[in-house]
Amino acid sequence: MKYGLIGRNGRMGNEIYNLFSEKGHQLVFSYDKSGEFFEEKPEILIDFSLPEAFNKVIEYVDKFKVPLVIGTTGLDENQIKQLHEISQNIPVVQSYNFSIGIQVLLRLTKLADSLLKDVDIEILETHHRFKKDKPSGTAKMLKDVLNKDVNISSIRVGNVPGDHTVYFGTLGEVITISHRALSRRTFAEGVLKSAEFAIKSIAGFYTFNDVFNLTIN
Amino acid sequence: MKYGLIGRNGRMGNEIYNLFSEKGHQLVFSYDKSGEFFEEKPEILIDFSLPEAFNKVIEYVDKFKVPLVIGTTGLDENQIKQLHEISQNIPVVQSYNFSIGIQVLLRLTKLADSLLKDVDIEILETHHRFKKDKPSGTAKMLKDVLNKDVNISSIRVGNVPGDHTVYFGTLGEVITISHRALSRRTFAEGVLKSAEFAIKSIAGFYTFNDVFNLTIN
Amino acid sequence: MKYGLIGRNGRMGNEIYNLFSEKGHQLVFSYDKSGEFFEEKPEILIDFSLPEAFNKVIEYVDKFKVPLVIGTTGLDENQIKQLHEISQNIPVVQSYNFSIGIQVLLRLTKLADSLLKDVDIEILETHHRFKKDKPSGTAKMLKDVLNKDVNISSIRVGNVPGDHTVYFGTLGEVITISHRALSRRTFAEGVLKSAEFAIKSIAGFYTFNDVFNLTIN
Amino acid sequence: MKYGLIGRNGRMGNEIYNLFSEKGHQLVFSYDKSGEFFEEKPEILIDFSLPEAFNKVIEYVDKFKVPLVIGTTGLDENQIKQLHEISQNIPVVQSYNFSIGIQVLLRLTKLADSLLKDVDIEILETHHRFKKDKPSGTAKMLKDVLNKDVNISSIRVGNVPGDHTVYFGTLGEVITISHRALSRRTFAEGVLKSAEFAIKSIAGFYTFNDVFNLTIN
Numbered sequence: 001m002k003y004g005l006i007g008r009n010g011r012m013g014n015e016i017y018n019l020f021s022e023k024g025h026q027l028v029f030s031y032d033k034s035g036e037f038f039e040e041k042p043e044i045l046i047d048f049s050l051p052e053a054f055n056k057v058i059e060y061v062d063k064f065k066v067p068l069v070i071g072t073t074g075l076d077e078n079q080i081k082q083l084h085e086i087s088q089n090i091p092v093v094q095s096y097n098f099s100i101g102i103q104v105l106l107r108l109t110k111l112a113d114s115l116l117k118d119v120d121i122e123i124l125e126t127h128h129r130f131k132k133d134k135p136s137g138t139a140k141m142l143k144d145v146l147n148k149d150v151n152i153s154s155i156r157v158g159n160v161p162g163d164h165t166v167y168f169g170t171l172g173e174v175i176t177i178s179h180r181a182l183s184r185r186t187f188a189e190g191v192l193k194s195a196e197f198a199i200k201s202i203a204g205f206y207t208f209n210d211v212f213n214l215t216i217n
Numbered sequence: 218m219k220y221g222l223i224g225r226n227g228r229m230g231n232e233i234y235n236l237f238s239e240k241g242h243q244l245v246f247s248y249d250k251s252g253e254f255f256e257e258k259p260e261i262l263i264d265f266s267l268p269e270a271f272n273k274v275i276e277y278v279d280k281f282k283v284p285l286v287i288g289t290t291g292l293d294e295n296q297i298k299q300l301h302e303i304s305q306n307i308p309v310v311q312s313y314n315f316s317i318g319i320q321v322l323l324r325l326t327k328l329a330d331s332l333l334k335d336v337d338i339e340i341l342e343t344h345h346r347f348k349k350d351k352p353s354g355t356a357k358m359l360k361d362v363l364n365k366d367v368n369i370s371s372i373r374v375g376n377v378p379g380d381h382t383v384y385f386g387t388l389g390e391v392i393t394i395s396h397r398a399l400s401r402r403t404f405a406e407g408v409l410k411s412a413e414f415a416i417k418s419i420a421g422f423y424t425f426n427d428v429f430n431l432t433i434n
Numbered sequence: 435m436k437y438g439l440i441g442r443n444g445r446m447g448n449e450i451y452n453l454f455s456e457k458g459h460q461l462v463f464s465y466d467k468s469g470e471f472f473e474e475k476p477e478i479l480i481d482f483s484l485p486e487a488f489n490k491v492i493e494y495v496d497k498f499k500v501p502l503v504i505g506t507t508g509l510d511e512n513q514i515k516q517l518h519e520i521s522q523n524i525p526v527v528q529s530y531n532f533s534i535g536i537q538v539l540l541r542l543t544k545l546a547d548s549l550l551k552d553v554d555i556e557i558l559e560t561h562h563r564f565k566k567d568k569p570s571g572t573a574k575m576l577k578d579v580l581n582k583d584v585n586i587s588s589i590r591v592g593n594v595p596g597d598h599t600v601y602f603g604t605l606g607e608v609i610t611i612s613h614r615a616l617s618r619r620t621f622a623e624g625v626l627k628s629a630e631f632a633i634k635s636i637a638g639f640y641t642f643n644d645v646f647n648l649t650i651n
Numbered sequence: 652m653k654y655g656l657i658g659r660n661g662r663m664g665n666e667i668y669n670l671f672s673e674k675g676h677q678l679v680f681s682y683d684k685s686g687e688f689f690e691e692k693p694e695i696l697i698d699f700s701l702p703e704a705f706n707k708v709i710e711y712v713d714k715f716k717v718p719l720v721i722g723t724t725g726l727d728e729n730q731i732k733q734l735h736e737i738s739q740n741i742p743v744v745q746s747y748n749f750s751i752g753i754q755v756l757l758r759l760t761k762l763a764d765s766l767l768k769d770v771d772i773e774i775l776e777t778h779h780r781f782k783k784d785k786p787s788g789t790a791k792m793l794k795d796v797l798n799k800d801v802n803i804s805s806i807r808v809g810n811v812p813g814d815h816t817v818y819f820g821t822l823g824e825v826i827t828i829s830h831r832a833l834s835r836r837t838f839a840e841g842v843l844k845s846a847e848f849a850i851k852s853i854a855g856f857y858t859f860n861d862v863f864n865l866t867i868n
Contacts, residue, residue, distance in 0.1 A: 099390065101333075101390035101391075103332075104329060104332045104333060104392060107332065108325050108329060108394065111324065111328055112325060115320075115324065119592070120563050120592055121591070122589045122590070126601075129554050151590075153587035153589060154587070155558065155587060155601060157554040157556055157601045157603025157608060158553070158603025158604045158605055158608055159603070159604070159605040159606065160603060160608060160833065167589060169562075169563070169592025169593070169594060170317070170592045170593070171399075171402055171403070172398065172399055172401075172403025172404070172405075172406055172593065173316065173317075173318035173396060173398050173399055173403045174396070174591060175322060175325075175394070175395065175396050175397075176393075176394075176395045177325065177395075178392065178393045178395070179390060179392050180390060181390050182390055182809065182810050182811065182812070183389055183810070185388055185389040185810075186387070186388075186390045187389070188389075189387075189389055336809070337808040337809055338808070339807070341775070341804070341806065345820075346771050368806075368807075370775070370804035372773045372775065372818060373773070373802075374771040374772070374773055374818045374819070374820025375616065375820025375821045375822055375824070375825055376616050376617070376820070376822040376823065377820060377825060384777075384806060384808045385808070386779075386780070386808025387809045388809055389809070399592065399594065402593070533823075534821070535821070535823070535825075537766075538766045538819075539826060541762065541766065542759050542763060542826075545758065545762055546759060549758065550751070602755075604751070604752070604837065605833075605836055605840070606834055606837025606838070606840055607750065607830060607833055607837045608752075608829075608830070608831045608833065609752055609755055609759075609828070610827075610831075611826070611827075611829075612826065612827045612829070613824060613826050614825045614826075614827075615823065615824050616823055616824055616825065617823055619823040620821065620822070620823025623821070623822070623823055
């Protein structure tokens with residue numbers, strides 16, 4: 001596909017550019033602090049920038065009238081509302097987490113919980129020393145799908161990108177389901193799936209959960 | 218429930234007796250090398266003995282006309298055939314593995330496999346030094362549900378009762394699903410579920426997979 | 435060796451009896467709630483009973499005048515003092531933890547700590563749901579040998595006998611050292627090593643650390 | 652320190668440049684396919700390039716007469732011989748593996764092996780799908796320090812940079828020692844240690860094992 005990328009030079013921008021190039025997709029437009037690059041009208045717009053650039057994103061959506069995949073974090077309520085408005089005319093995929101594996105982990109956790117009785121459940125998450133928040137957002141998502149008062153333990157060592165483990169223990173056995181992120185590449189893969197999804201979809205507001213649900217069928 | 222137990226003094230017999238007592242069930246009949254104990258007609262017969270005692274099992278089934286849960290290993294074809302015959306009149310649950318966790322592991326493995334694309338899958342099993350066969354039967358069951366040519370690694374150390382791990386690795390993340398047996402108690406729990414299932418079922422031949430399917434709904 | 439066992443019918447008493455029999459050692463004396471069994475004067479006395487039986491232990495030590503290995507927990511200060519007194523005449527090995535693997539874990543932890551710089555260290559311990567205290571005594575021992583303010587996470591699931599892991603994370607790598615108890619048998623092995631040590635030692639008060647130090651040379 | 656870097660634009664060259672900058676060291680000379688950068692005579696030369704550039708490395712060593720840290724792989728016998736020759740006049744540190752954690756893993760493995768008796772030992776290594784060789788070189792190093800016939804299992808999934816685990820199992824417990832590489836940064840850290848070591852050393856031929864031995868004292 002021919003795609004446009006807002007936030008091209010950021011960490012995620014780079015990951016997306018590398019993966020999309022590897023898969024044969026062509027960057028025909030980008031926008032960043034350093035300015036605009038325009039070769040051709042893109043088939044889809046991807047935004048991984050900052051909330052400050054949001055007006056610019058809306059401007060480009062208006063101009064190109066193509067689907068939008070947006071992973072920029074820290075959007076305020078009004079900005080989310082604007083996304084819902086433009087989704088009446090184009091497909092918008094918005095999410096704070098584009099990891100396929102985390103979606104799988106959530107589903108496995110739900111299934112294990114539904115199958116096991118008289119079971120103790122605990123969550124363990126391990127991240128790098130620079131992560132300030134405890135527990136991680138993903139650990140909270142796991143707790144939410146379990147819908148129970150589950151204890152979460154947090155380990156902070158070195159430079160671990162992010163591990164999550166859910167323990168299910170009965171008196172005779174222990175089942176653990178673990179997810180380990182290796183790099184940001186996995187998020188770029190989720191963005192690619194979202195872009196492919198958006199291009200084929202009718203106008204509407206979607207999350208990565210919708211993308212995942214459809215791509216697995 | 219009031220139950221009868223053939224093979225009362227074996228390792229599994231003991232585990233079953235302990236768990237059933239703890240849960241308030243009452244042993245009213247037993248048979249073992251040391252002889253017969255009879256207090257009352259049982260509501261269900263459980264057999265964890267040896268193939269040599271099979272005729273005695275059939276005899277007691279004829280006498281009491283109650284459901285049978287049988288976990289005796291090493292039955293020959295003819296004995297299995299006899300079980301199918303008596304299952305026309307009573308519910309029979311026959312299995313070589315009564316672990317609930319292994320059933321859960323199989324289902325989680327199937328779900329993960331169906332959700333993940335471009336993924337490498339490997340199986341690792343760890344058992345005690347006395348285990349002669351490589352790979353374990355359970356590892357083969359995992360490979361069967363995956364229905365793929367999956368590599369199995371086997372570790373033999375000390376006295377580990379049995380660990381199984383399935384790895385799913387993509388370029389960005391790794392998901393692992395693990396099962397660890399702590400003791401034979403887990404098998405006794407599966408027997409209890411099977412007994413409860415059998416008492417409520419119509420005549421027929423069932424496996425532990427059927428028990429598990431129904432008890433989770 | 436010909437040994438005497440006080441607390442023969444307890445959980446640890448049983449484990450000790452089974453291991454010692456397997457290794458060809460002979461029970462020639464025992465004492466328990468049910469009474470005394472005497473066949474011959476033992477070469478060594480082992481006590482895994484209760485503080486209430488302590489006077490009886492001292493009585494038998496006076497009578498047989500043989501070395502003592504004592505693992506009874508909950509002794510009070512005065513009882514420990516009495517052990518020190520009788521250790522002027524016979525070898526006494528006293529400990530609350532006879533696990534060889536835990537001694538190894540402590541030494542590995544110390545070595546890793548001395549070798550790694552700019553490292554984050556965390557401890558994780560997992561035990562069965564019945565364990566009331568958090569963190570485990572062994573986790574505290576690990577923290578003590580590290581002699582640092584190390585975070586300890588505690589997981590309580592099912593019937594896990596006891597796992598301990600120490601994490602060492604730098605910006606490029608993670609080293610983990612883990613210990614997993616499989617059963618009480620490991621403690622019986624430590625008792626056997628202690629008995630062999632005591633028989634060959636001169637009078638004195640020893641701990642399992644001393645036993646371990648000498649048996650590894 | 653003021654350092655020179657041959658192979659500046661390679662993967663390892665980049666990692667080294669980033670870490671050294673972060674720690675306040677100054678690149679004053681570099682050489683790469685794109686040409687030479689010279690600001691000042693360096694205090695040390697680091698080479699992570701290709702065997703084809705070896706003559707250029709020797710040329711710069713002759714010119715600057717400063718210590719050399721060389722991690723270039725694939726050197727032939729004659730090139731290694733030349734390194735030994737120049738090490739009569741300057742300190743040379745040569746190694747194919749600059750990971751501190753692997754050195755620690757080797758020492759922990761040796762210690763555990765010396766402390767445990769009647770133990771089964773196995774090695775497990777996990778790497779990305781692109782790794783062709785089985786088992787990994789590091790797994791072989793582990794087997795070498797154990798100096799025993801130890802089974803090695805190899806798992807190849809996704810994009811795992813490299814995990815190594817050594818299992819020690821007795822009849823009562825299991826000890827595992829694991830190393831997980833997170834990125835190439837760890838190798839850059841080993842190079843920095845080697846550079847600091849080389850600057851303070853007298854002329855001679857050293858390996859990373861020597862660096863590690865001295866820096867830990």
